[in-house]
Amino acid sequence: MVDGYYSITELTREFGVSTRTLRFYEDEGLIHPERRGRTRLFRAADRRLIMEILRGRRIGFTIAEIREIIQVYKEPPGEIGQLKLLMKRVDEKRDELRQKRKDIDDTLNELDNVEEACLGRLADIGVGT
Amino acid sequence: MVDGYYSITELTREFGVSTRTLRFYEDEGLIHPERRGRTRLFRAADRRLIMEILRGRRIGFTIAEIREIIQVYKEPPGEIGQLKLLMKRVDEKRDELRQKRKDIDDTLNELDNVEEACLGRLADIGVGT
DNA sequence: ATTGACTATTACGTAAAAGTCAATATTATA
DNA sequence: TATAATATTGACTTTTACGTAATAGTCAAT
Numbered sequence: 001m002v003d004g005y006y007s008i009t010e011l012t013r014e015f016g017v018s019t020r021t022l023r024f025y026e027d028e029g030l031i032h033p034e035r036r037g038r039t040r041l042f043r044a045a046d047r048r049l050i051m052e053i054l055r056g057r058r059i060g061f062t063i064a065e066i067r068e069i070i071q072v073y074k075e076p077p078g079e080i081g082q083l084k085l086l087m088k089r090v091d092e093k094r095d096e097l098r099q100k101r102k103d104i105d106d107t108l109n110e111l112d113n114v115e116e117a118c119l120g121r122l123a124d125i126g127v128g129t
Numbered sequence: 130m131v132d133g134y135y136s137i138t139e140l141t142r143e144f145g146v147s148t149r150t151l152r153f154y155e156d157e158g159l160i161h162p163e164r165r166g167r168t169r170l171f172r173a174a175d176r177r178l179i180m181e182i183l184r185g186r187r188i189g190f191t192i193a194e195i196r197e198i199i200q201v202y203k204e205p206p207g208e209i210g211q212l213k214l215l216m217k218r219v220d221e222k223r224d225e226l227r228q229k230r231k232d233i234d235d236t237l238n239e240l241d242n243v244e245e246a247c248l249g250r251l252a253d254i255g256v257g258t
Numbered sequence: 259a260t261t262g263a264c265t266a267t268t269a270c271g272t273a274a275a276a277g278t279c280a281a282t283a284t285t286a287t288a
Numbered sequence: 289t290a291t292a293a294t295a296t297t298g299a300c301t302t303t304t305a306c307g308t309a310a311t312a313g314t315c316a317a318t
Contacts (some may be wrong), residue, residue, distance in 0.1 A: 007295090008295080009294070009295085017276095018277075019296095020277065021275085021276065021277095023297090024275070024276065028275095037283090037284075037295095038283080038284085038296055038297085039284080039285095039295060039296075040295085040296090055232045055235065055236070057275095058228065058229055059189075059229055059233055059236060060189045062274070062275095063274075063275075064274095069239075069243075076243075076246055076247070076250065078250070080251065080254055080255050083247050083250055083251055083254075086243075086247055087244060090240050090243055090244050090247070091244075094237060094240050097236060097240075098237075100188055101230055101233050103187050104188050104226050104229055104230050104233070105230075106184065107184070107185070107188060108223060108226055111222060111223050111226075114201060114205075114215075114219055115216060115219050118205070118212050118215055118216045118219070119216075121205065121207070121212055122209065122213075125207075125209055125212075126209050136264080136265090137265075138264065138265085147306080148264095148265080149305095149306065149307065150306065152266090152267095153305070153306060157305095166265095166266095166313095166314085167266055167314095168265060168314085169265085169266090186305095191304070192304075192305075193304095
């Protein structure tokens, strides 16, 4: 990091993504790094935004959904109908995420079983592991 | 449900997926419904498996990963190396799922903020909503 | 006899999210 | 100043997980 700016490669290394990915996010209007000539320069704010984008990606949000969330943060709707619609969508998202969390918990329990089964077999086959 | 068998359409209705999806899962070797002539007949066990597949799908597992998990349940590896490898993969999956759960929790909190902001604006604009 | 609901197979199409590659700058540093 | 490292754009390709015809067989009810 130099002069308060991150280079694209710095960020790709930090987050384990490719440059193509960050450029893709820029093309999609998710981020707007500054430029010096043609070179992209990322501020700390850009970096934080990227972290949020990747978090959204991890939990299965589409680019469109992520863009929408960012949009809401930038300028929340001013019209009542829009606001109510947004709140409805937020509620739906919440339900979806709660279901997902339950799915994850269930799967974590299953993984525990798998592991125990493995340990059992290991104990049977090769005595000392 | 007739004779202990579910038809494909019954299941698509129950789970909100298309017949194409269930046939695709069969092509991919995830399920193996019986046949009467060419028609697929699903047992309760097939139905439960489909539920697990869809759960895996909801939390972002790929078909390959789901197939692998099913495989482990059907016949867990008998060789020590394989077992250890499996346990390592299980550990990794667990970490991934824990991260995902944290991501979800964080996002749920954010959604709370969004909703509050909406309520605030609604209170400002249209007094009684 | 026909209509409607359901089923099948084969095959091409598609959207999302990048990956890959080529050709070309720019920059750093030895 | 050479030369390696890093950057850019643009175009084409890939993978995943189905969607969407097109075509046709089965069966019950009208």
